Amino acid sequence: MAKLVAKKEHEWVERVRSEGPVPHLQPGNCSYGWTSPPGNVFFVRGPEYLKTKVKIPGGDYLLKPLGFDWIKGPTRISELLNNPKNRVRRALEEECSKGHKPFVWAFNLQVPSKDNYSAVAYFVATEPSQEDSLISRFLKGDEGFMTSRLKMIANIAKGPWIVRKAVGEQAICIIGRSLSSKYCIGENFIEVDIDIGSSMVATAVVHLAFGYLTTLTVDLAFLIEGQSESELPEKILGAIRFSELDVASARHIELTYEDSMGSVPSSLPTRFWKSIGQGISIVLPSARDSGSNLSASYVNRAVDDNRSSGDVNRQ
DSSP states (O other): OHHHHHHHHHHHHHHHHHHSSSOBOOTTOOSSEEEOOOGGGSEEEOTTHHHHOOEEEOOSOSSEEEEEEEEEOSSOOOOGGGOTTOHHHHHHHHHHHTTOOOEEEEEEEEOOSTTOEEEEEEEEESSOOOTTSHHHHHHHSOHHHHHHHEEEEEEEEEOOHHHHHHHOSSEEEEHHHHSEEEEEEETTEEEEEEEGGGSHHHHHHHHHHHTTGGGOEEEEEEEEOOOSGGGOSOOEEEEEEEESOOGGGOEEOSOOOOOOSOOOOOOOOHHHHHHHHHHHHHHOHHHHHHTOTTSHHHHHHHHHHTTTOOOOOBO
16 A cells, blocks of 8 residues: 555656656667766765765765756746746645645756756655755755855766867866856755856857757766765765757747846856866867957966865866
């Protein structure tokens, strides 16, 4: 009987996965669609990291993959889960009305473009987190705590050399220190709106990648940084892999929320800027020669101006 109840509780998860604008694929299928890659393709801080700096494969995720949206709108898209017409919000409310208490995490990557694209990864916790866990402390923490801890690992799993070289392998950054971000928190959800356009270098990388979008397979993982022995080893919240997206396949949404409440000021961590900037200077030498904002001198100034930024690692 318990198994039957659990199955019914999780049927909505399968429904949400299948209803998005991008097909849900099985792991290992890298054709057009999205899936959740194996956790071991990412490297995180191990139990002795503070002493040895050794990282380990990420292992199992803390959250279940719930969905992926590739969408666009008339304005920059934000606060999706505050929108009663959002498909995941509707499904969540329906599930809560049945007495279940899932908790949804959404990571909304706002792509810098005139058509206001967003790539949105949704994850869900079907069981409450332990009171003293890092997740629980994160959700109860203030914006400063969230900004200093939420981390993203980005990797081009498949794609042309020019894009892989620009992004690098397993670029790791604290989101709030690298990109302007905003946190929208409700009783049964948290959404992080991440403005890729707040970074000149990240914008340049995205514009480069757009030219090869239909050939790319991108892995993104999200986690809360462990900064003490009791918080190690790190555990990945959830990860998404999307493959061979097409700008024409983005679903247009009418009702959006303008990002008018302000966002966390962006600072630009030294090693993240330098690694991405060096990649761009290698694959786009014409940018240096033309004196554009992507030149090596621009990147070096950005690095020099942000020597005091926090920890950013590249595995």
